[in-house]
Amino acid sequence: MVQDPLRAGFGERLAAGVAERGPLCVGIDPHPSLLHAWGLDETPGSVERFAMTAVEALAGEVAVLKPQSAFFECYGSAGVAVLERVMREAQSAGALVLLDVKRGDIGSTMTAYAMAYLDEHSPVSADAITVSPYLGYGSLAPAIGIAEQNGRGVFVLARTSNPEGAGLQQSVHGSGDSIAQSIVDSAAESNRGKAPLGHVGVVAGATIPPGELDFSSLNGPILAPGLGAQGATLKDLKAVFGRALPNVLPTTSRDVLRHGPNGLREAATRIKHDLALMLNP
Numbered sequence: 001m002v003q004d005p006l007r008a009g010f011g012e013r014l015a016a017g018v019a020e021r022g023p024l025c026v027g028i029d030p031h032p033s034l035l036h037a038w039g040l041d042e043t044p045g046s047v048e049r050f051a052m053t054a055v056e057a058l059a060g061e062v063a064v065l066k067p068q069s070a071f072f073e074c075y076g077s078a079g080v081a082v083l084e085r086v087m088r089e090a091q092s093a094g095a096l097v098l099l100d101v102k103r104g105d106i107g108s109t110m111t112a113y114a115m116a117y118l119d120e121h122s123p124v125s126a127d128a129i130t131v132s133p134y135l136g137y138g139s140l141a142p143a144i145g146i147a148e149q150n151g152r153g154v155f156v157l158a159r160t161s162n163p164e165g166a167g168l169q170q171s172v173h174g175s176g177d178s179i180a181q182s183i184v185d186s187a188a189e190s191n192r193g194k195a196p197l198g199h200v201g202v203v204a205g206a207t208i209p210p211g212e213l214d215f216s217s218l219n220g221p222i223l224a225p226g227l228g229a230q231g232a233t234l235k236d237l238k239a240v241f242g243r244a245l246p247n248v249l250p251t252t253s254r255d256v257l258r259h260g261p262n263g264l265r266e267a268a269t270r271i272k273h274d275l276a277l278m279l280n281p
C-alpha cells in the first residue's frame, strides 16, 4: 500500500492509505503497565515482542501506525534499535509510520531532527513525525521543507488532548486568535494549493470543546488523539471536527493494546467498522 515517497507527496500517500483502509491510526505505546498486562517485563526484548506483535496484527489493517518514541528511547540504544526494526516492518507490511516524537528547536537544530526522521537514508526514517511549534512556527521551516522534498509529512501540535494544554494553547494571540488557531492557520499557509492534501498536518485532540478551532482552510490532515483511555468517543469526533471530519485521523493506543496479543486486531477492526459507519451512515 505504501507508495514511493520520492514519487508521491505525503498528502497523496495518506489519502491513498485512508481510501483503502479507513482513517484509524493505532498507536504503538509499549507502556510498562501494558507490558505487564501482556505478561512481559520491562526489557528491550519484551518491548520488541510487544511492538512486533502489534505490527503483525495491525500493519496490514490500518493506514497509519504511530509508535510513541519515548517508550522505546527509555531503553537507550537497545530500545532505539527496536524502534528502527518496528518502523521498517510496519512500512514493509504496508502501513504508513507516523513517529510520535514531538521535536521542536531552533532552525539549525531542526534541520538535524528533520534529517534524522524525514530523510530516506536515515535508519529511523518515518513517513511523518509530530513536531512542536513552541519555538515559533517559522522554526519548523527546515522540517517542513525536508519533509516535502522526501514525500513525507509533519503534524504540528496545535491543541493537544491533555487538559494541561488548554491554558497555553487557548490563550489569545496579538491577532485576536488563539495560539492553537494561529498554528492551524500557519499550517494552512504551508498547504495552500496542494492536492489532494498538503503535507503539514496538525494535532488536535478529540477531547477539545466542539467548534473551538476552525479547520476550514487547513487543506491538511488532522491527527486526533484522546479516544478511549483519555475519555473521548467516536461521537465526539463529529462534534469537534464538523466538516473537517473527512481529513481527521482518529488515533488511539491503549484502547486497542489493552486487548492483548490475541485481541488487538479484533479491537482495531471494531473501531474501524464503527468509524466507517459514522463517516458513511
Ligand SMILES: O=c1ccn([C@@H]2O[C@H](COP(=O)(O)O)[C@@H](O)[C@H]2O)c(=O)[nH]1
Residues within 6 Å of the ligand: 027, 029, 068, 100, 159, 160, 161, 162, 203, 204, 205, 225, 226, 227, 228, 229, 230, 251, 252, 253, 254, 255
Ligand atoms: O495531544 C496529544 C498528542 C499526542 N498524544 C500521544 O498519543 C498517544 C495517546 O495514547 P492513548 O493510550 O490513546 O491515550 C500517546 O502516545 C500520547 O503521547 C496525545 O495523547 N495527545
